[in-house]
Amino acid sequence: MRPPDQPDQIESRPTPTSLRVLLVEDNEDDALLLTRYFERAGYRTFVHRVETADDMRRALNQPDAEWDVVLADFNLPSFSAPAALQLLKRSGRDVPFIVMSGAVSEDTAVEAMRAGAHDYIAKQNLARLGPAIERELREARARRLKSDAEQALLISEERFRRLIRGMPVGLMVADTTGLIQYANSSLEQLLGYSEQELRSGKFGFADIFELEYEQFLLRLRDIVAQSGRPHPFEALCRTRRGEHIPILLAFTTLAPEDAPDTDVVFRQVAIFFVDLTEQKRSEEVMRRTEKLAATGRLAASIAHEINNPLEAVTNCLFLIGSGRLEARSQEYLRIAQQELDRVTHITTQTLRFYRQSTRPVESDVNDLLEGVIALYEPRLRSYSIGIKRRYRDLPPVHAYDGEIRQVLANFIGNAIDAMQRDGGRLTLRTARGRDPLTAAEGIYVTVADTGCGMDDATRPRIFEPFFSTKGNTGTGLGLWVSQTIIDKHGGRISTRSRVRRHPNDPGGTVFRIFLPLQSTALSAPLITP
Numbered sequence: 001m002r003p004p005d006q007p008d009q010i011e012s013r014p015t016p017t018s019l020r021v022l023l024v025e026d027n028e029d030d031a032l033l034l035t036r037y038f039e040r041a042g043y044r045t046f047v048h049r050v051e052t053a054d055d056m057r058r059a060l061n062q063p064d065a066e067w068d069v070v071l072a073d074f075n076l077p078s079f080s081a082p083a084a085l086q087l088l089k090r091s092g093r094d095v096p097f098i099v100m101s102g103a104v105s106e107d108t109a110v111e112a113m114r115a116g117a118h119d120y121i122a123k124q125n126l127a128r129l130g131p132a133i134e135r136e137l138r139e140a141r142a143r144r145l146k147s148d149a150e151q152a153l154l155i156s157e158e159r160f161r162r163l164i165r166g167m168p169v170g171l172m173v174a175d176t177t178g179l180i181q182y183a184n185s186s187l188e189q190l191l192g193y194s195e196q197e198l199r200s201g202k203f204g205f206a207d208i209f210e211l212e213y214e215q216f217l218l219r220l221r222d223i224v225a226q227s228g229r230p231h232p233f234e235a236l237c238r239t240r241r242g243e244h245i246p247i248l249l250a251f252t253t254l255a256p257e258d259a260p261d262t263d264v265v266f267r268q269v270a271i272f273f274v275d276l277t278e279q280k281r282s283e284e285v286m287r288r289t290e291k292l293a294a295t296g297r298l299a300a301s302i303a304h305e306i307n308n309p310l311e312a313v314t315n316c317l318f319l320i321g322s323g324r325l326e327a328r329s330q331e332y333l334r335i336a337q338q339e340l341d342r343v344t345h346i347t348t349q350t351l352r353f354y355r356q357s358t359r360p361v362e363s364d365v366n367d368l369l370e371g372v373i374a375l376y377e378p379r380l381r382s383y384s385i386g387i388k389r390r391y392r393d394l395p396p397v398h399a400y401d402g403e404i405r406q407v408l409a410n411f412i413g414n415a416i417d418a419m420q421r422d423g424g425r426l427t428l429r430t431a432r433g434r435d436p437l438t439a440a441e442g443i444y445v446t447v448a449d450t451g452c453g454m455d456d457a458t459r460p461r462i463f464e465p466f467f468s469t470k471g472n473t474g475t476g477l478g479l480w481v482s483q484t485i486i487d488k489h490g491g492r493i494s495t496r497s498r499v500r501r502h503p504n505d506p507g508g509t510v511f512r513i514f515l516p517l518q519s520t521a522l523s524a525p526l527i528t529p
Contacts, residue, residue: 019043024072024084026051041130060091067095074101096136170273192240208237248274362396372408384423392431394443398518403485410478411447411511418451425450442516453499453507490519
């Protein structure tokens with residue numbers, strides 16, 4: 001290799017640019033001349049010369065080897081430019097490859113270019129080398145930027161697909177003909193159809209909304225026309241099992257890129273499904289709970305109003321009994337007085353049950369139990385349920401008596417419901433003891449029944465809000481509220497149950513409540529439905 005005939009054609013560079021060159025060349029003098037050429041051209045150059053395939057392979061595999069350009073002599077004693085080009089391709093590196101030779105025909109040069117070489121430079125015309133390298137470096141940078149952008153786009157699209165696939169809201173995309181083009185997993189779970197079934201056209205809008213797609217589009221257009229923008233609305237959709245579920249529908253039109261946002265002409269529509277089943281159920285439960293609370297307040301008001309005439313009747317009976325009466329009349333009077341005492345007791349317990357606690361007081365749990373039993377006595381008699389009491393002498397408990405009375409009523413009421421079909425026995429036990437976990441001193445209250453019992457699937461869920469095994473007659477709040485009240489008092493509830501599968505099988509449920517005598521956790525009274 002010889003220096004170029006016209007050195008002034010070498011472009012001078014005011015700021016030296018680093019250039020790492022992998023040179024496939026067997027002539028060391030040519031490598032030195034090439035290095036001097038780059039220096040005169042304004043490059044800060046590092047040239048690494050290789051002569052064999054193994055040398056080039058090692059150079060390409062170096063961890064920190066970032067080559068800017070590969071310059072290869074066409075023919076070497078044991079290597080060649082085409083072989084070097086294949087090695088570069090197999091390495092996966094996007095590095096400009098320029099063939100340099102002094103005795104290669106045009107056909108050979110064209111073949112090299114077709115094989116993937118970026119340029120061919122004759123050793124006698126090195127003036128073309130600088131511009132060729134600059135051009136290839138620019139194109140390599142452009143390719144890297146494009147590749148990075150494509151990779152970032154792929155990552156972004158994959159992230160978006162995972163987000164859409166995993167979001168808890170159902171998503172459907174349909175075209176203008178009503179053909180469903182996409183459905184995420186939440187929609188599959190909501191409707192019971194697989195994405196393949198929806199996209200196949202076997203099931204469509206008429207199956208889900210019970211109206212044709214054209215009617216659905218007309219409704220969307222009406223909504224946009226009325227409000228100027230799409231807004232969510234409630235609807236019913238039908239699942240694969242034939243069930244109708246309430247949903248909140250939101251949608252957005254996927255218009256052509258050149259269409260304005262307000263244009264109702266679109267290529268696709270994206271529809272979002274939000275299941276309202278639990279919300280509707282919760283609203284219904286809250287309405288029924290409010291009705292129950294209103295009924296309780298009404299019962300307390302009636303009991304209060306009854307007290308005045310009861311006192312008058314009691315006084316009249318006392319006056320009648322102070323006179324002389326026949327034996328039969330005395331017996332009638334005694335029965336009337338006894339029944340009147342029962343009515344007075346019931347009204348008093350009703351008032352006490354619904355009276356709100358304003359502060360914790362010293363309460364006798366045995367008396368609270370008896371007060372609750374007095375309210376449930378008519379139901380106990382009508383269902384032929386016997387009561388077994390095993391009360392111990394107990395110290396008073398510092399608690400909100402109204403709330404503890406409500407807890408006892410919830411457990412006793414559930415026990416009666418579990419035995420109402422076949423009768424049974426209700427066992428109430430109280431005892432003094434300590435909490436094995438905290439060593440706190442307190443009392444235990446046990447409510448046991450001989451009812452139907454609970455299976456393994458039901459038992460872990462009984463304290464969940466709105467979970468009920470009573471169908472439409474239950475609110476699913478009683479045990480949840482009870483758990484909240486006991487937690488507030490620093491106590492705990494344990495349970496065990498056995499399902500009664502046959503009339504003669506032993507079965508039933510036992511609830512055991514621990515209440516500390518003194519609780520440091522008490523603050524404001526709990527507001528409960």
